[in-house]
Amino acid sequence: MTDLLYIWSESPALSLAIWLIIAITVLYLGRPHAHQLLRGTGRAIHGTLRVAATSIRQLEQRVMTRNRDVLLAMGRESSEKAIEREFSRVNTVVERDLSQYPSLHRKLAETLKKVQDDYHAATDDAPLPPAWTEVVETISALPNTGDPAVVKILDNIKSMVESSHQQTLKAYQKSANERHKILNGMQPEMRSLSNTMEKVQQTITGLDDRTKVIDRQMADYESLRKGEDKAVNSLTASSLTQFFIASLVLVIATFGGIINFHLIALPMSEMVGGASYIGSVRTSDIAALVIIAVEITMGLFLLEALQITRLFPMIGSMDDKMRKRMAIAAFTILVIFASIEASLAYMRDLLALDREALAQSLAGAAGAGAAVEHSFRWIPSIGQLVLGFILPFALAFVAIPLEAFVHSLRTVLGLVALGVLRALRLLVRLIGGIANHFSKMLVSLYDLFIMLPLGIERLIKERRDHAPVNSDTADDSTEKPHAKVAKPTKEKRRAAPESSGEFDADMPLTAREA
Numbered sequence: 001m002t003d004l005l006y007i008w009s010e011s012p013a014l015s016l017a018i019w020l021i022i023a024i025t026v027l028y029l030g031r032p033h034a035h036q037l038l039r040g041t042g043r044a045i046h047g048t049l050r051v052a053a054t055s056i057r058q059l060e061q062r063v064m065t066r067n068r069d070v071l072l073a074m075g076r077e078s079s080e081k082a083i084e085r086e087f088s089r090v091n092t093v094v095e096r097d098l099s100q101y102p103s104l105h106r107k108l109a110e111t112l113k114k115v116q117d118d119y120h121a122a123t124d125d126a127p128l129p130p131a132w133t134e135v136v137e138t139i140s141a142l143p144n145t146g147d148p149a150v151v152k153i154l155d156n157i158k159s160m161v162e163s164s165h166q167q168t169l170k171a172y173q174k175s176a177n178e179r180h181k182i183l184n185g186m187q188p189e190m191r192s193l194s195n196t197m198e199k200v201q202q203t204i205t206g207l208d209d210r211t212k213v214i215d216r217q218m219a220d221y222e223s224l225r226k227g228e229d230k231a232v233n234s235l236t237a238s239s240l241t242q243f244f245i246a247s248l249v250l251v252i253a254t255f256g257g258i259i260n261f262h263l264i265a266l267p268m269s270e271m272v273g274g275a276s277y278i279g280s281v282r283t284s285d286i287a288a289l290v291i292i293a294v295e296i297t298m299g300l301f302l303l304e305a306l307q308i309t310r311l312f313p314m315i316g317s318m319d320d321k322m323r324k325r326m327a328i329a330a331f332t333i334l335v336i337f338a339s340i341e342a343s344l345a346y347m348r349d350l351l352a353l354d355r356e357a358l359a360q361s362l363a364g365a366a367g368a369g370a371a372v373e374h375s376f377r378w379i380p381s382i383g384q385l386v387l388g389f390i391l392p393f394a395l396a397f398v399a400i401p402l403e404a405f406v407h408s409l410r411t412v413l414g415l416v417a418l419g420v421l422r423a424l425r426l427l428v429r430l431i432g433g434i435a436n437h438f439s440k441m442l443v444s445l446y447d448l449f450i451m452l453p454l455g456i457e458r459l460i461k462e463r464r465d466h467a468p469v470n471s472d473t474a475d476d477s478t479e480k481p482h483a484k485v486a487k488p489t490k491e492k493r494r495a496a497p498e499s500s501g502e503f504d505a506d507m508p509l510t511a512r513e514a
Contacts, residue, residue, distance in 0.1 A: 027446070028453040035443055042439020049432030056425040063421060067414035071235040072224055074407060079221040083214060090210045097203040104196065111193045118186045121179070236411065243408035249401035253394075257292055260341070260391045263384065264288045267347040292395065295337050299396020302330040309403045338392040345388030349381045 027034065223231040268291075269284035276283040304315045305327035315323065447454060 024450050024453060028450045031446070031450065034446055038439045038442045038446065042436045042442075045435035045439075046432040049428045049435070053425050053428045053432070056421055056428065060418060060421040060425065063414060063418050067411065067418065068227070068232055070410055070414060071232055071239065072227055074239070074411075075224045075231060075235045076221065079217060079224055083217050083221065086210060086214045086217065090207065090214070093203065093206055093210070097199075104200070108193065108196060111189050111196075115186055115189050115193070118182050118189075121182050236415070239408045239411035240415075242404045243412050246401040246405035246408060250398070250405055253398040253401070256391060256394060257296075260292055260388075260395065261285075261288050263348065263388055263391070264291065264341055264344040266351060267344040270347070270351065291337060291341070295334060295341075295392040296395050296398060298330045298334040298337070299393075300399045300402075302327055302334065302396060303399045305330060309399045311399065311403050311406070334392060334396060338389045341392055342385050342389040345384040346381060349384050353377070 220231065224235075265285055265288045268288045269282065272284050272287050278286055300309070300311065301315070303309045304312050305323045307316060307323070310316055315326065318326070
């Protein structure tokens, strides 16, 4: 390489200058091809990445359409279930309350008739007109002659009138008391009537509230059926909320499973042998995991048979009798495994006691008289026993958050894929733009390296343009006007794009490339 550098002269500077002149000359001569190569490469990269960005955009549209369809399908299914549940509740209310409406109506009619009869019976009769008042007035108008016979007769008449008045008053008071008794007897009937009417009012009010809920759910269902953006946004937010809540519950359930595993791993090593291995994992650990997995599976089947979850359509399509048998079988197996776990947990406590006693006997420093009094040792034993029995049932309910997690995971994965595609499209377009501008920059750097011959070329062209035109040239120009037109002026050359390798700045894609 050094010999090649000094091939023209012994002086390094002179050799370097010679090589520089040769390089500039070669680059000047190859300028059109170099420009075409650089701009063509930049355009190719830009166009290819734009095509890739267009493809990613189309894929992004497909993912958006898929996410929208999934959300609308899930929303419609959920809305249909909610509407079905509301109609079921309305049917229950109608069958429970309004099915007895004929008897209720008959009871109301009988009560009203009885109240009406009692009311008529309790009506206050008008007192009879005192017919004897005229007799009293006639007798009182008689002149008092002082005759003892007449006085005696008048006294007898007075006593008779007073006696009749007292009897009439007593009869009226007796009648009033009887009417009061009748009115008092109407109170239970009136209370029964009021209770019945309140019950009917509550039933009607409950049905009115249910109908309002059904109307609102029907409006949401209609919005979902039309595929409105508002409904899609609401479903997206709801799915994200369900995903995070279900994830949190599943994490809690995972910790519960870990505790359950450590609760039964030690006694399982005593049952199946702690020295046995399957691969690099102890057989006792695998057995404990299998027990926990079976408990979770039984919980899934139990909740599926009860139609609380809908993870297995085959179980949901069974008839009620078969699902009931399946639920009983799953619950029985779950109880058996819970009992086994409780026994293992208690056995674990006994093993811990044995190990503690063995450690104390081996230590021997504490002496025989230093035996620890285990007065309250039964408390952790009972705690482990209860914990071992309850944890399987707690893990059985993991099916509910698992269903919500699975359903919301589809939406979350779609959103994540959409975000990745958008970031990838942005990155591709950014790289394409950088490649395009980098090629322009390389062209400018290329011209900057050969600016000396380019300047000489520009001066020659300017001198040629400003040279005087002779008659021959004028004649030639008149004879060959197209030759003059073919030469661009200085302003046009400056305004024209890059020489032979002309490329527009934006380099739009052709229809075929797109």
